Amino acid sequence: MDExxxxxxINNSFLRDHNYxxxxxxxxxxxxxxxxxxxxxxxxxxxVVVFQREQESKxxxxxxxxxxxxxxxxxxxxxxxxxxxxxxEEKINKIRWLPQQNAxxxxxxxxxxxxxxxxxxxxxxRPEGYNLKDEDxxxxxxxxxxxxxxxxxxxxxxxxxxxxxxVFSNAHTYHINSISVSNDYETYMSTDDLRINLWNLEITNxxxxxxxxxxxxxxxxxxxxxxxxxxxxxxxxxxxxxxxxSIRLCDMRASALCxxxxxxxxxxxxxxxxxxxxxxxxxxxDVKFSHSGRYLMTRDYLTVKVWDxxxxxxxxxxxxxxxxxxxxxxSLYENDCIFDKFECVWNGSDSVIMTGSYNNFFRMFDxxxxxxxxxxxxxxxxxxxxxxxxxxxxxxxxxRKDEISVDSLDFSKKILHTAWHPSENIIAVAATNNLYIFxxxxx
Amino acid sequence: xxxLCQAPTALVGWPPWLEASVQHASQFWMANMYSKGTxxxxxxxxxxxxDNKAVLYSRQRQSLLDMSLIKLQLCxxxxxxxxxxxxxxxxxxxxxxxxxxxxxxxxLVTEAFSGSxxxxxxxxxxxxxxSSVLEQQxxxxxxxxxxxxxxxxxxxxxxxxxxxxxxxxxxxxxxLGTIDHCWDRAVEDxxxxxxxxxxxxxxxxxxxxxxVMGQVFGTFEIKNGAPGSDPALEELFxxxxxxxxxxxxxxxxxxxxxxxxxxxxxxxxxxSHGPTSNSSCRTDLNELDHIMEIIVGS
Numbered sequence: 001m002d003e004x005x006x007x008x009x010i011n012n013s014f015l016r017d018h019n020y021x022x023x024x025x026x027x028x029x030x031x032x033x034x035x036x037x038x039x040x041x042x043x044x045x046x047x048v049v050v051f052q053r054e055q056e057s058k059x060x061x062x063x064x065x066x067x068x069x070x071x072x073x074x075x076x077x078x079x080x081x082x083x084x085x086x087x088x089e090e091k092i093n094k095i096r097w098l099p100q101q102n103a104x105x106x107x108x109x110x111x112x113x114x115x116x117x118x119x120x121x122x123x124x125x126r127p128e129g130y131n132l133k134d135e136d137x138x139x140x141x142x143x144x145x146x147x148x149x150x151x152x153x154x155x156x157x158x159x160x161x162x163x164x165x166x167v168f169s170n171a172h173t174y175h176i177n178s179i180s181v182s183n184d185y186e187t188y189m190s191t192d193d194l195r196i197n198l199w200n201l202e203i204t205n206x207x208x209x210x211x212x213x214x215x216x217x218x219x220x221x222x223x224x225x226x227x228x229x230x231x232x233x234x235x236x237x238x239x240x241x242x243x244x245x246s247i248r249l250c251d252m253r254a255s256a257l258c259x260x261x262x263x264x265x266x267x268x269x270x271x272x273x274x275x276x277x278x279x280x281x282x283x284x285x286d287v288k289f290s291h292s293g294r295y296l297m298t299r300d301y302l303t304v305k306v307w308d309x310x311x312x313x314x315x316x317x318x319x320x321x322x323x324x325x326x327x328x329x330x331s332l333y334e335n336d337c338i339f340d341k342f343e344c345v346w347n348g349s350d351s352v353i354m355t356g357s358y359n360n361f362f363r364m365f366d367x368x369x370x371x372x373x374x375x376x377x378x379x380x381x382x383x384x385x386x387x388x389x390x391x392x393x394x395x396x397x398x399x400r401k402d403e404i405s406v407d408s409l410d411f412s413k414k415i416l417h418t419a420w421h422p423s424e425n426i427i428a429v430a431a432t433n434n435l436y437i438f439x440x441x442x443x
Numbered sequence: 444x445x446x447l448c449q450a451p452t453a454l455v456g457w458p459p460w461l462e463a464s465v466q467h468a469s470q471f472w473m474a475n476m477y478s479k480g481t482x483x484x485x486x487x488x489x490x491x492x493x494d495n496k497a498v499l500y501s502r503q504r505q506s507l508l509d510m511s512l513i514k515l516q517l518c519x520x521x522x523x524x525x526x527x528x529x530x531x532x533x534x535x536x537x538x539x540x541x542x543x544x545x546x547x548x549x550x551l552v553t554e555a556f557s558g559s560x561x562x563x564x565x566x567x568x569x570x571x572x573x574s575s576v577l578e579q580q581x582x583x584x585x586x587x588x589x590x591x592x593x594x595x596x597x598x599x600x601x602x603x604x605x606x607x608x609x610x611x612x613x614x615x616x617x618x619l620g621t622i623d624h625c626w627d628r629a630v631e632d633x634x635x636x637x638x639x640x641x642x643x644x645x646x647x648x649x650x651x652x653x654x655v656m657g658q659v660f661g662t663f664e665i666k667n668g669a670p671g672s673d674p675a676l677e678e679l680f681x682x683x684x685x686x687x688x689x690x691x692x693x694x695x696x697x698x699x700x701x702x703x704x705x706x707x708x709x710x711x712x713x714x715s716h717g718p719t720s721n722s723s724c725r726t727d728l729n730e731l732d733h734i735m736e737i738i739v740g741s
Contacts, residue, residue, distance in 0.1 A: 087522045112523075174526060193526040222534055224527050243527050276507055276538060280531045334510060339528045 027430035029417055033097035033105065036421040039067055039428055040107055041435055042092025046076040048109055048162075050120060067437055071120050073162040076111040088113050094179050096188070098201075106165070108188060112175040115190050117166035117201065125153040171197050171207045178228045183235040191228040196240060198252075210258050211240060211250065226284050226341075233293045241298060245282030247307070265296075265312045267305070277329040277338065285341035290350040291422075297353055299344040302326060304355050304365065319365045319372065322357045324395045324406045337411050348423045356415030359404065360431045361391060377415060377429045377436040387441065501548070508539045 024045030031040050039051040052070035079088040090111055098106040104121035129151040133139050174192035181188040189198050189210065196211035211228075215221055228240035236252045248261035269278060281301035288297050295316070298305050302323055305315035321342075325332060332338040337358075344355040356362045357374070365372045374391045394403035417430040425440035511532050 084523070089522055175523065221530060222537075224530050226527060243530055276504075276535055279534055279538070283527065283531060330507070333507075336514075336528075339525070339531065 022433065025433035027417060027433060027435060028091050028093065029095050030419040030428050030430050030435070031095045031097060031107075032419050032421050032428070033107070034099050034422060036423055036426070038070065038097070038105060039419070039437075040095045040097065040109075041428075041430065042075065042095050042109055043433075044089075044091040046074055046078070046090030046092060046111065048073055048075045048092060048095065048107075048118070050105075050107075050162075071160040071162055073118070075109045075116060075118065075164075076114065079113070093176060096179050096181050098181060099185055101185075108179050108181065110176050110179050110190065113169065113172055115168040115176070115179060115199070116164050117168075118162050119165045120160060120162045123159045123161060124156060126156045127151040128154045166201065166204050168199055168204050168207070171199075177226060180228060180230040180238070182230045183233055187235075189228060189230065189238065191225055191240065193224040196225065196228055196238075196258075208256070210252065210256070212257065212259060227287045229287060229289055231293055232289050232291060239287055239289070239296060241284035241287040243283040244279065245284055245300060247284065247287060247296065247298060249309070263309070263312050265307050265315075267314050273326075275329070277333060280333070280338055281329065286343040288344060288346060290346050291348065292350055295350065297344050297346065299342050299355055301338060301340075301342075304344050304353060306353070306367065317367065319353070319363075321355055321363055322361075322393070324393055328406070332411070335411065337414075340414055340416060342414075342416050343418060345418055345420045347420050347425070354418055354420060354427065356418055356429070358411050358414050359409040360413040360415060361393075362415045362418060362429055375438075377431045377434075378413075379434075388438065504539055504542070508536060508543075511536045511539070 024043065024047075026044040027041050028044055029040075029042040032038070033040070037053050039053075041049050041051075043049075048071075049069060050071040051067035053065040053067050056065045075092060076090040078090045080086075081088055088111065092109050092111060094108075094110050096108045098108070098117075100106075104119050107118050107120070109116055109118060128135065129149050131140075131145060131148055131151075132142070168190070172190065172192045172195070174194050176190050176192045178191040179188060180191075186202075187198055187200055189196055190207075191197075191211075194212065194214040195209055197207040198210050199207045211225070213223065213225060222244075224243045226241050226243055228238060231237035231239075237249065238252070239247055239249045241247045245266060247265040249263035249265070250258035250260075251262045252258060254260070254262065269282070284298045284300050286299040290296065294309060296307050296309060298307065298315075299321075302321060302325060304319045304321055306317040306319075307315045329338060342356050344353060346353055351368050352364055352366050354362060354364045360376050360378045361374050362377060363372060363374050374393070375388045376391050389402075392400075392403045393409070394400065394405050396406075399405050413432065415429055415431055419428040421427070427438050429436040429438065514532050515529065515536070
């Protein structure tokens, strides 16, 4: 697929353009809103930056709407848990948008312990002509007022303000890894390593526990929850994935506590590939329903799998993301790269899936044509408006020109977070502290 | 290196056999680091003979176990460690232990490590034995590219196919030449020093492992502080004086070039009791002195 690059080198004070990544600037989550008009990123410093797509102008039809910074705010601050003597990181783990119901935009953002509902609204008018205070805001002496007037709204420069509307805290003992909004738009769930809680968006002082896999004796703990998501169309259905490579589908109508699953998806282990690292690489790092709700996609360390909801025994399709790493698992275990959590995304029509890899590579798989492509998100190798060139990793043997050998891969440059516009072919790729936005080329 | 410096605080309150395992692991890891400049004889070790293959597999497995134990210990204690990662590493350790128990090689480990405080110094014997034995070999296969935990840049990507594509049911021979020899020595010492203790069987490994997991995941619960950790440490150090004198005597009798270990360093601290006969080995390892001081937390 040809891609035109519209590299957004964000040059404001938050996302600096340095060779080394300032830790706080590392992007930790990327998410489009349901219409695709807005794109939100969260970073390790607890900040959220929202981009808005320009209105396409008739004067320049070839210039598709580009994304510009719309709002920036500090969502979470670092905290200290006095009981355990441990810091609570302010890093934003996930952002999820709520569907738009009025002029304002709402999103949920979460760190390890607390979920917050933010309202992002525009202000482009302000009232003028108060009686009791003058234009600067100073209180006027009532005795000097001789006539009354009605304040009128005057236009002003557009101001975008973000205000926290709800704070959902103190419900998670362990680290929150996912949030997902239900189809009913009234509830959402937050997931930590061992429990899933259900919240009402209006109520912050209570939540319901719907999944609890904590063993009575913590010494017997062998499995944690890694991700969870609500079904896009059925508000009673959700799935959660585990570190042992299984996915459970639960129906909230069956019981209040969904410890018993309705469906259990797991692929039997391939005995020929068994090693000490088998379990680690089978751990699922991300799970996503397709937009249609018929399929679900899982990402483990080396593959992406598409499952049919009606078939639990094995996945429908398996795609190798970077199988050349299979012989390097020991080294990747040593440097902890084997624990990297890559995300995966569907495109709007569920025909293409995308996920990240190392060396700033990301991969796309076309489910229909079975073709796949490896692309790179890097400034050195791409100029704005240039077509992205497919990359190839050479696995032993003779290395062709333009190929890169496995040993030259940079494992510190990993693309963990990507997002796909809900209806168009626009993707957002987070490469450490840089955000890249790519669009389909329009002739 | 800074990673190793964190070791002492994390080791307090852990079961003795695990402590020893980790210290041995640190030492082994460091031995690898310091001798990385020498030949990488990995290819030479891959001989056709099944014996070598089994030894290789066992060493790789042991290295993996050591690495896993270090990882479990040395997580950042300022922020809560990633639970998924800890669970996966713990499962890997369990898996290795299962296999080693199946092989029978785990029993020897627990035999050497069992017992309470006073027999901890025997761990040192085993530790010293082991590393010295491996040093006597061709330096041991340098299985892992040596890299700090901070960086992900690999100096050399070592093919580690042995570990990555092995069928568990292979059943590597239980007793492997070199390690067997080392264990015999340890058992012999035990007989001399501690004839009163019983030899525990392999089931103890599970209790040990469970305690390990409990303590790893215990950090996720409200910490009550490890009870008795300070007294245990006191006891450990207070027992140093007389026993180390004996230990050193035994060492110089048995080994020609004993390697520096943490307990040797303690000996140097209480130098009034230190026998002069050990001075020859100490001069060889001055480089390690400083590092081990940091590890033991003197």
